[in-house]
Amino acid sequence: MKNNNQKNIILPRSFYARDTIEVARDLIGKIIIRDIDGIILAARIVETEAYPGKIDPASHAYRGKTERNSALFGPVGHAYVYFTYGIHYCLNFVSRVPESPAGGVLIRAVEPLLGIDHMYKNRKVQNLHLLTNGPGKLTQALEIGPDFNHIDITKKGPLYVLDAPEVSHEIVAVVTRIGISQAKEHLWRFYEKGNKFISKK
């Protein structure tokens, strides 16, 4: 009997050292763990978008490395957290093949699993389905801010990601990205069909 039980296995760095688009699709169903000094929050990834830096005008990395986007050019399996619209933080996982200089996967929505009461305290909403159904909402619910930029998500720590059974490709929708003004045509957004925690549209 071996490893049928994938519970509590942290996704290895090799998972993120693949094509950014494949990583985005395969992250659907994986589990984000946020450890706040022993308080464990857990959430299942249900929506992502791929931003393959070199070939993607919508990627923050497209026009080269700057201080803000430097994490996207760093080691895979690290977090890229950026501040946007003067208010929100968004979470990405650095993912790319070794030959590519930059790339990341935006986590757009998650399904709360553990620590839901704590997530409510971090948010000013009363409906469960509004708790984590957007990139700026989930960072607020999980208390993810600028300090999380560059951190390694392949080791136990304040933020890491667990493996989980693969979600059938029949259940993963492949559609265009949202919230961008360039390169809108690519089918680089993925979500679990029927899940009520996906972001609007």
Place this chain on the structure above:
DNA sequence: CACCCGATTATCT
């Protein structure tokens, strides 16, 4: 449900 807009600031032109 479909737009419209204000909030609020780092980054780039």
Place this chain on the structure above:
DNA sequence: GATAATCGGGTGT
């Protein structure tokens, strides 16, 4: 000075 990988509240159909 404009833009931005957003959100939540508002108004109108």
